[in-house]
Amino acid sequence: MYNQQKNKSWKEVFLSFFHKRVITMFFFGFSAGLPILLIFSSLSLWLREAGVERSAVTFFSWAALGYSFKFIWAPAVDVIPVFFLSRKLGRRRGWILFSQFMVILSIILMALTDPSKGDSNVYLMAFAAVLLGFSSATQDIVIDAYRIESAHLSLQAMMASSYIAGYRIGMLTAGAGALFMADFLGSGMGHYNYNAWMFTYLFMSIFMFTGVFTVLLIKEPDVYSEKNYKYESKDYLGAFVAFVIGICGFVSVFYFTGSIFEFLSDFLNNIIFFKYLSGFITASLRLAISLCAGFFLAYTSGKTRLVNQQMIEHTYIEPVKDFFTRYTKNTAILLLMLIGLYRISDIVLGVVSNLFYQDLGFTKTEIAGIVKTFGLFMTIAGGFLGGIFSQKKGVVKILFWGAFFSAVTNLLFMVLAHLGHNTLMLYVVISADNLAAGLAGAAFVAFLSALTSVKFTAVQYAVFSSLMTLIPKLFGGYSGTIVDYAGYQIFFLITAVLGIPVLFLVLKAGKSLKIEG
8 A cells, every 4th residue: 555755854855865766867867868859859850851741750650659558568578588688687677778779779770861862761760760769668667667666655756856857858968959969060951961960860879878877887676576587488479479469460550541541530520520520530540440459469369379378467467456456446546547637737738838939929049948948947946846845745745736836837828828928927937837847747756656566567657657648648639729719818727727626636545545654
């Protein structure tokens, strides 16, 4: 059952800044944050400069699948050894190092591919981007498991704060840093230079060795879990083959049904005359059918002699049973609702935030300087405040106040919408919003960490982290529609109201859990 840590003295809180586990998570955060923008914003600009058609760029959206569905292969991380690395380094360190080398290999493959040289190179770049997405998501799975297993709950909030700080700096390096480097080396719109982007991505791959060195310097967590892998090599191979079959089924159905669902979307649009709803219905149906096909093929493969049935029970069924057994059915459902809705206010608003700033007349330079750079430091500061106060006052209390401030600060966007292009107010809004987001984020990560069982750390946390963005992203898809029909001020009011149920869920969860201290 969930146990709340005892309040610490201010001296103990301050000294926790310098704890080796907290410092370790900063470097792991940097290693985890670096790849994501090399897949999205930086790569998108590279493709535009290379003259790749917009329709082809959508091919790269598959790279995000790794982050959205990492819970599917997270169980494999718990039970399958990764070559000799697991024997030499241990369960967690071996997988982290393997995933980091795969990230580095993917970035180098992207660097050595010039997308302007034809379709074959674009497809190769897409493959490298998808590989980078899955490798990076795997790294996230194992780092989360390592963080939870390596320290007591009392240190989780501060470790989360440190991880968030490193993650944001990694994103800044791969985002603004990569764009600055490519521009400095001579590539831009109208004067594309492949060598500039090649050296930029090669340089980014070197930064990834920050995580590699970190793995080699730390120790394996000492937790209650099997020290030795109890299945035979053929069992691991069978599980891997079943997983690959499922993934191939999902990708094949998703890809080859594209034209069918495009026709269906147009057909529905002619009936209901609402393109947003018809697009949402067909996209959801396409995703659902593709997932069902992938699960069916994986399940069918798993029922053959190819896969050890006891292994399937241990890796996929037992983690779910464990969660519902430890918290009882009603409390478990309450917790899942809280996880799914906690970040809804800030994620739904974030979908249209950049469009909002542009519509108010803020320049790209102002957005980059205030929203991205200044906002980054406010998020980091908020994260450390969340870590400090979670240790001092308790995670659940800060979880509540984080949700409260995340909702209330959305009302400041209404003021900014009324004032228009007001630089001072933009600073105020970004300060308040990012501080609240950082505060809530650190407390939430610590809370999720406390809910997991050390026997199924990777699986349960991967499910939690996927669930916490699923519902907000679905709602976020309607952000533009709400703005078009109701305007920005009503939209921001709605995002604030969406945060009210979260407050009740936090209070209810606090009463349902057995908390000490």
